[in-house]
Amino acid sequence: MNWEIKRFDALSLVEMYETLQLRAEVFVVEQNCVYQDIDGKDAKAIHVLGKTGGKIVAYARLFRPGDYFEEASIGRVVVKPEFRDRKLGHDLMRESIAALAELGETRIAISAQLYLKKFYESHGFVAEGAPYLEDDIPHIRMVRG
Template structure:
């Protein structure tokens, strides 16, 4: 049995799905990465929420944005896989689903992301190229990366 992918608008998420998504994001971005920051940035209401379920649990997630919300281009953010499932390499499946979701839902082929620097090679494997110098976001090194076509 593999992972099952879903894409929903904010309004279409159940309270249980929203809770599980926020818990996963907080577990990774706040606790695991030891970074105190406000995850609820106001953008969730305008994002499409892509998540993967395995055995009834949300184990992978990302937000998809149309152009003009996070960047000039469409964008993908809050890319996360539960630490207990990373050995399954579902992060790659998540990115393939996110890129396809941008194309399907927004009709866009240009995607920009703000990537944590240590994940540069991971994103390069999905066609992204570095387009900025390193910058700090919440004290974590980041780079801007772009993908020109889906």
């Protein structure tokens, strides 16, 4: 697995296309959720790309404080379904947390899908507040640091 951290303007057209394709495959099709994935925030994000064989199979986007939440944040955490048995989600979170730490950011907020609460807890996140619906999927705010 090859990990790359890139700003929006450093992404190739192929990388952007593969990223959007992966996000749609999981968040729209697999989760049967119609929502506006292309939300205008990608240009502000730092993109974490997990590649194997030159193809993106894991992805997350990172934000500095104030660009999404008050704190730094991680979102659009996704692993291609056929690669999930490799536990790449854990590697993806470690890479994302480390990338934010390199920017001096240790307090990180996420809007986690509720069924993944234990996964995020294993990476040091703590639930704050009550669950809520986001795009008709139960979520919970979680903070690390």
